[in-house]
Amino acid sequence: QVQLVQSGAEVKKPGASVKVSCKASGYTFTGYYMHWVRQAPGQGLEWMGRINPNSGGTNYAQKFQGRVTMTRDTSISTAYMELSRLRSDDTAVYYCARFIAARSAQHFDYWGQGTLVTVSS
């Protein structure tokens, strides 16, 4: 069965960087885009960007351009999201999610369990 297992919670100081991992299993890792979505406490869902695990190509939301880097290691079926120059308002749960891209369907079908990143001095 498809599973996305993320790394554990992190506490970082303002200005630092955080790198969250997402290990995929149960399907061909290179066959589906992986996206990252975050959710601040009590807030809605916010799209950060995506990576094509096959080519390594990325697209980032404008809000995060210059601060986010998404990478992958196909040998271990793992995607990574690194966010730099952290601020207190980056405190959120970060999710990876597998994206279905078909002619009649474009949506997330599987999500990781989420990784809480807390930014605090």
Next chain:
Amino acid sequence: EIVLTQSPGTLSLSPGERATLSCRASQSVSSSYLAWYQQKPGQAPRLLIYGASSRATGIPDRFSGSGSGTDFTLTISRLEPEDFAVYYCQQYGSSPPGVTFGGGTKVEIK
């Protein structure tokens, strides 16, 4: 960038009642690109509806989606206790590639 506006922000209903949730887009969205998710506290979102009206695997038939263009609706025909949660609509845009979520509708017990 397409903006999705969900209404109402909160819906207070009793078990057994019908819930009607709205998602309005700032410009026309392909039905294929519109999905709905349910999220409960402490959990990741769960796919309910894709392609505006197709139920995801394992989703009960009391959940239905409809709409086209700029107006989409998620209907829960008879609320069960486990349906009280937050619901999000989501669309995918291809140029430039990106995903947008609505602000969410909380369905709470009245």
